[in-house]
Amino acid sequence: MQLGLNSQVALVTGGGQGVGRQICLELAAEGAKVVVNDLFPERAAAVAADIVAAGGAALAAPADITQQDQVDAMVEQATRHFGQPVTILVNNAGIIPERREKGGRTPAFVDMPVVDWAKIVNLNVYGTMHCCKAVLPGMVSHKGGRIINIISEAGRIGEANMAVYSGAKAAIAGFAKALAREHGRHSVTVNSVALGAVSHEGIKDGPLSVAATVENNELLGKMLNLYPISKGVGRLARPTDVSGVVAFLASDRALFITGQTICASGGFAMV
Numbered sequence: 001m002q003l004g005l006n007s008q009v010a011l012v013t014g015g016g017q018g019v020g021r022q023i024c025l026e027l028a029a030e031g032a033k034v035v036v037n038d039l040f041p042e043r044a045a046a047v048a049a050d051i052v053a054a055g056g057a058a059l060a061a062p063a064d065i066t067q068q069d070q071v072d073a074m075v076e077q078a079t080r081h082f083g084q085p086v087t088i089l090v091n092n093a094g095i096i097p098e099r100r101e102k103g104g105r106t107p108a109f110v111d112m113p114v115v116d117w118a119k120i121v122n123l124n125v126y127g128t129m130h131c132c133k134a135v136l137p138g139m140v141s142h143k144g145g146r147i148i149n150i151i152s153e154a155g156r157i158g159e160a161n162m163a164v165y166s167g168a169k170a171a172i173a174g175f176a177k178a179l180a181r182e183h184g185r186h187s188v189t190v191n192s193v194a195l196g197a198v199s200h201e202g203i204k205d206g207p208l209s210v211a212a213t214v215e216n217n218e219l220l221g222k223m224l225n226l227y228p229i230s231k232g233v234g235r236l237a238r239p240t241d242v243s244g245v246v247a248f249l250a251s252d253r254a255l256f257i258t259g260q261t262i263c264a265s266g267g268f269a270m271v
Contacts, residue, residue, distance in 0.1 A: 006032070
């Protein structure tokens with residue numbers, strides 16, 4: 001695609017692997033200057049180095065987005081480094097409930113410790129809010145911007161044993177709609193992209209591993225039946241199935257799309 005992102009600075013949270021990494025690479029390929037955020041400095045540095053090696057512009061920006069002061073410092077650093085404000089924000093960083101044991105199910109809500117609620121809400125909800133608060137003044141002064149939240153189908157339809165996570169992702173979708181109404185007058189669009197299961201290099205085993213096939217993983221075969229497109233193509237979603245949607249929403253071609261949730265989940269939910 002030729003999306004005209006050459007004059008834009010994009011901040012991608014959780015950009016060190018998986019979907020976030022591919023979003024960074026795709027935005028850079030479209031010409032954006034990319035701020036690669038990750039909690040782990042080595043991951044952010046590796047993705048930024050890949051972008052620079054390919055001829056793009058990137059800044060590694062490790063930070064804990066649950067901490068507003070770290071987010072503010074990251075955005076200030078990015079603005080100084082590139083000489084212009086962040087005009088694209090992709091809120092990709094997130095966390096799902098931990099399983100009781102390897103291969104087991106996540107706990108039901110009544111069995112989940114309160115401390116685990118906080119981990120999920122702090123990163124998914126407050127992390128998104130912290131980043132939005134940090135970049136919005138620059139977008140307003142720039143008279144334009146794009147905010148794209150990576151959420152889950154669990155936030156649209158709910159999912160058993162993922163109640164807190166479902167609630168957190170639903171909260172982000174509602175928050176996005178409100179921001180879209182508040183900042184439309186500043187030419188800032190705010191949208192969400194809902195995902196189902198995504199296979200990527202950061203997952204080393206199980207049905208979401210890139211090495212998993214229906215021949216060597218029985219559970220993967222069952223999961224494919226939940227996704228109409230997966231049944232046709234014989235695989236789960238991959239980061240490249242998401243990054244193109246994000247790049248489009250970040251461009252002027254999507255100027256009149258705001259306050260929406262775009263589903264890139266292979267038909268997992270059709271509501």
